[in-house]
Amino acid sequence: MSALTGKTALVTGASRGIGRAIATRLAERGAMVVVHFGADEHGAKATVEEIERAGGTALAVGAELGVDGDAETLVAGVAAALAGRPLDILVNNAAAPPAGPLGVTTRAEFDRLFAVNVRAPYFIIQRALPLLRDGGRIITISSVATRMANPAQTSFAMTKGAIETMSLTLANELGARGITVNAVAPGATRTPANAAIFESPGLADAITASTALGRLGEADDVADVVAFLASDAARWITGQIIDASGGLFLGPRLTPAPA
Template sequence: MGRLIGRTAVVTGASRGIGRAIARRLAADGAEVAVHYGSGEAAARETVAGIERAGGRAFAVHAELGTDGDVDTLFAGLERGLAGRPLDILVNNAAAAPTGPVETDTPERFDRLFAVNVRAPYFIVQRALPLLRDGGRIISLTSVATRVANPGQTAFAMGKGALETMTLTLAGALGTRGITVHAIAPGATRTEDNAAVFEQPGLAEFITGQTALDRLGRAEDVADAVAFLASDDARWITGQVLDASGGLHLGLRV
């Protein structure tokens, strides 16, 4: 579509799943995309190669989020790839998976989840601000878990709720620079990596029965929402949490 030509973007956790779809979509719209990965180097290289085959531009950057020096490592690679150019779009997508109900969670798993899902995005934003062009975009992936009581995802929902609060406060703080800040909250989204989960007997049917649009989400559904918020079409919108779940758990379907 070309509406992001001349712009640069970084997508964390972009080697697979929703992050890969976001990177592909932003590149298809014209942005040069830094494809961040933690441990999946081969998958990240595949994402970059796919973007380049489609005529886009991308490069991979590595950092194991949730570890000491993670943000320094990420930005060392990002700044090499940008080669002095500013950053236009930051997408905080990388996340650790839910750690289970409160009865079986551990301090170690809890701390790891918050290090990846809360601390890393917060300090990535902090480090990005001097690079981020006025009129830039910050978009964080959260979850419908913040509005649905799921006992198996308590800590996960707490972390995603923190990102939604961060979104609101940063939108107020950065508005004078023309920077918009948003969160996108996916629901049940089938990707290549988690497809087996939805093969559990009756699970896909149960979820679609609770979804207003009557199907599971696709990674591209979320990527298209990110692309809208990253574009000039969303210039007068900020501080929002955009539900991209197809209407999961809106209420009883009749």
């Protein structure tokens, strides 16, 4: 029997990239997965089809995040998809991308980042709590941007810092129900959607040289960490930020002097 057999899961932003990898991994482990999408219904259906081809069970639910009523719309769709079954695993993966450095970020872009990356997951959790089974799992995707100074991602990093604080405080609040709350912080992770970024001359080499494990991350690297946190093996882990970056920017990689 797979580790998550009989469990149900919601993965937001699961139409592609890390979200798709997480959804397919949870399904491989036996969970029935609700695949959320914002605008990319075609991508969500492709995720569902991939899960079903592998023998898993999934349904797609659409809801635009960052707008009024987003959490209510999503959770109502999830409740309908579950048809009376409780929710066991909630993965907040959907996020708006970095809007740029201080000098060019507009107020609208800043507000959009916080609406999607902070407000939406907060109220999704709030609205989903009645569905979430005691002993459930809440996992939110953060970023190593919270521990690095990257001027191109200041506002984005701020949103992820808020998510990490949320995870810490909710872990303390929800522990009475046996619900664990953790965040996973990926680093430079290559997916089909962002592959072109890493084709910039020298970028992939520079990141690899600054990564302890010596390569770019892949979506499956993050998905495996999430699947672990969703499992019973992680029952004693809560309120933690799990770095899933392969050791990105841990410090200078010094070569020992010859003896």
